[in-house]
Structures are given as C-alpha cells and as structure tokens.
Amino acid sequence: MVESRPAPIGYRRRTVDDDLDALMPGLAAISIEGPKAVGKTATALTRAATVYQLDDIGQRQIIEADPNRLTQGALPILVDEWQKWPPSWDVIRRAVDANPSPGRFLLTGSASPTGVDTHSGAGRIVPIRMRPMSLAERGFTASVSLAKLLTGSRPDISGSTPATLNDYVIEILAGGFPGMRGLTDRQLRTALDGYLDRVVDRDFPEQGMTLRRPDSLRSWMRAYAAATATTASFETIRDAATPGVGNKPSLTTTLPWRDILTRLWILDPVRAWLPSDNKLKELASSDKHHLVDPALAARLLQATPRKLLGGEQPELAVPRDGTFLGALFESLVALNLRVYAQAAEADVRHLRTQRGEREIDFIVIGPDGGVVAVEVKLSATVSTGDTKHLRWLKERIGDQLLDSVLVTTGTEAYRRQDGIAVVPAALLGP
Known part of the structure; x- marks a missing residue:
C-alpha cells in the first residue's frame, strides 16, 4: 500500500478527468478501463490517497492473504490493475454494498479476465472508458x-x-x-x-x-x-x-x-x-x-x-x-x-x-x-x-x-x- 502518493510529474489533464470530476462526488466506485499505456494509472493517481498495485507480486500476495486490506486506508482508494487478482473486484463490490458513500474507490484495468467468476458489479462499480490522447489532449487548441x-x-x-x-x-x-x-x-x-x-x-x-x-x-x-x-x-x-x-x-x-x-x-x-x-x-x-x-x-x-x-x-x-x-x-x-x-x-x-x-x-x-x-x-x-x-x-x-x-x-x-x-x-x- 502507498498512501498520499503525489500525482505523476508532468501530468497532462485528460478529457476523462472531466468525467471523474462529475461522477466521483456521487458514485462509490469507478473502474477506468482501456488498453495498456493510455494513462489510466496516471489519471487515477492524481486523485487517489491510498494505492494498491496488484501488478506488484509482493503487494498482491499480501492482499491475497488478507483481502479486506483493499478497503482500508485514506479515501479514495485505488486498486491498480485489478484483473491481476480478479477476486479484488468482488471485494470492492461487497464493500460498496456495505457502504455506498461516494468517492471511495477507483479501479484500473487493461482487460477483463476470462474464465473467472466475478459479479458484473452493475450498480456498484461504474465503468469509464479511457482511450489514447485526442488532438486536444496533445496540445492542439480547439475552437x-x-x-x-x-x-x-x-x-x-x-x-x-x-x-x-x-x-x-x-x-x-x-x-x-x-x-x-x-x-x-x-x-x-x-x-x-x-x-x-x-x-x-x-x-x-x-x-x-x-x-x-x-x-x-x-x-x-x-x-x-x-x-x-x-x-x-x-x-x-x-x-x-x-x-x-x-x-x-x-x-x-x-x-x-x-x-x-x-x-x-x-x-x-x-x-x-x-x-x-x-x-x-x-x-x-x-x-x-x-x-x-x-x-x-x-x-x-x-x-x-x-x-x-x-x-x-x-x-x-x-x-x-x-x-x-x-x-x-x-x-x-x-x-x-x-x-x-x-x-x-x-x-x-x-x-x-x-x-x-x-x-x-x-x-x-x-x-x-x-x-x-x-x-x-x-x-x-x-x-x-x-x-x-x-x-x-x-x-x-x-x-x-x-x-x-x-x-x-x-x-x-x-x-x-x-x-x-x-x-x-x-x-x-x-
């Protein structure tokens, strides 16, 4: 777990940030989805107070031993690359069922795992799509x-x-x-x-x-x-x-x-x-x-x-x-x-x-x-x-x-x- 992690140096605001600004005050959990390397983690890190990185073997082993750790820490909590340990999805879903207060969780993932029995999360975990940078995000001035x-x-x-x-x-x-x-x-x-x-x-x-x-x-x-x-x-x-x-x-x-x-x-x-x-x-x-x-x-x-x-x-x-x-x-x-x-x-x-x-x-x-x-x-x-x-x-x-x-x-x-x-x-x- 990493607490109070600063935003990445040189972060350029993305259009999806406007979506997050509008949705996080009312939704308990949001999943930022998209291909690798589009900037999902960087965007989530600008907002997260607590970070669990499940592509880190050491962190993942600790979470596997005590799944409830994923719900502990300063809010919002980021579960990064959740698909590396698919049960994390249901841990967050159950936490939202127990306490639907807004702005609690962010998840990021580059693919939905196959052959894994996870709940859809409908109504609890809201997906947001993130794509590569548009021309406006690259610095072109739109009129x-x-x-x-x-x-x-x-x-x-x-x-x-x-x-x-x-x-x-x-x-x-x-x-x-x-x-x-x-x-x-x-x-x-x-x-x-x-x-x-x-x-x-x-x-x-x-x-x-x-x-x-x-x-x-x-x-x-x-x-x-x-x-x-x-x-x-x-x-x-x-x-x-x-x-x-x-x-x-x-x-x-x-x-x-x-x-x-x-x-x-x-x-x-x-x-x-x-x-x-x-x-x-x-x-x-x-x-x-x-x-x-x-x-x-x-x-x-x-x-x-x-x-x-x-x-x-x-x-x-x-x-x-x-x-x-x-x-x-x-x-x-x-x-x-x-x-x-x-x-x-x-x-x-x-x-x-x-x-x-x-x-x-x-x-x-x-x-x-x-x-x-x-x-x-x-x-x-x-x-x-x-x-x-x-x-x-x-x-x-x-x-x-x-x-x-x-x-x-x-x-x-x-x-x-x-x-x-x-x-x-x-x-x-x-």
Missing part, C-alpha cells in the same frame, strides 16, 4: 466544441490552425499513448513494436490463449490494420491475413483471437447506427474496423511519412475507396470523436446503406437522441459533392439532425451557406 454542436443551437464556427497534412501524418504515426510522446522516430518505432509484441507474447497467454503460431496472430492484426475504416467482412480479413493459403483457418480458430483483441481494447470497431424509427431503411449492420490508435495500424503495416504522403498502399491490401492515409486520418478523427463524445454523454456510430449508395463516416448520438453527422475528407478544400450524403440525411431525418460537419485537413473553420460546418481536425474539441 469548435462537439458538445455545443450536439445542442442543436447551430453555434458559430470559426478558428484557424497552423496544422497541415504533414502535421496530421506526424500525429497519426506518433499516436496518443502518453509514454510514447516526444520520442525520436527510432525510439517510437521500437516502442510501438514492443507494445504489439507484448500483446502477442504476454497479453494473449494471460487471457488463457496459448498460441502455437504467434506469427499467425500477427498476420491477423496486420489484416485488421489494413481494414481500417472499412466494413470488410470476416472472409475478406481472413483472406488478407492468409494470402496464398488454400486451407484457411476456421471460425473456431480465429474468432477467439478477435474476441481477445477486443477484450484487450486493441480492436475498437465503430458500430453501425440502426435507428428504431422508419425514416431510414435498408441500413447495413456491419461494424467499421478501427484499432484503438491509428499509430498501431500504421506500425503494423510499416507506414512511413514518405509512403503515406506518396499515396502508397500497404502490401497487405483490403479493398477500399481512397488511400490508406485517408483511412488512418479517418481513424484519427474516430479517436477524437469518441473521446469528445464520451464527455458529452454521447455515442459514436457510422451509417451505411446495404448497397453502399449512402455512407456517412460518423453519427454522433446525443443524450436526447438527436444526432450530429460527421464526414471526414483528406483535403483542405470542400466541394458541393462532398456534402451530398449529409444533405441526404437532413432530408430523411429532418430536425433529428442537430448539425452536420465536414472534418478536413484545412486551416480555417467556417459554416457554409448550406449550414454545414467545415472544421479542420485540429480545431474540433470536446
């Missing part, structure tokens, strides 16, 4: 608020940014993992390779999955990376992962890989928007593929600034419209929107008709059911043709569409005469 767009008030759209396409490429490759920010190019490549190797060599075995051929899993991860921002089918991804192989792996072999990659928060697909009314029909239900950070997808496919800016496609190809850089830019916007939407109590989906005639990259669903439609364009300029799907959606759902946005690589934010907002990615914020 357009997603929360304000969700009000339907049609706010003024303004602001300028010096960010160019080169800057977005740098941010895509650098990623949003706090510990990797500021590294040299070689250091960054090594760090990302190490992160991916750990997924295969350590995280999968910890999830109860023994890999006889680790390279096969790496091929699948590369295939998912190649499918970024597409709704590619399982068969398409399987073929990309096993080119030239006649006897393809079965579903029973590969579906557990996908499930574990999702449980580890590495795969982070955007679900389809399927409204319950009759205004929109024949919508496709397939997820749109994204990894939790486009830097991982870029590294899996050995992307470099020269290759991306030169329009080169990865050797491991999945059919798509547009360039791989366009897909990675869309994935960067997806990361940003999800961080900002969570702060606004909103959800992020995508829209695609079954035949593919209509497609909108992101549908942000506000807490009252109204939506903001977002299209992503790898360009600094916008034409009327770029807005056709947004205008179509307005015709179909009317006032349910609170606002429409085109996210670009340009430098100026403004609202077009047709009412559609044009916003450079760097200027969009919570």
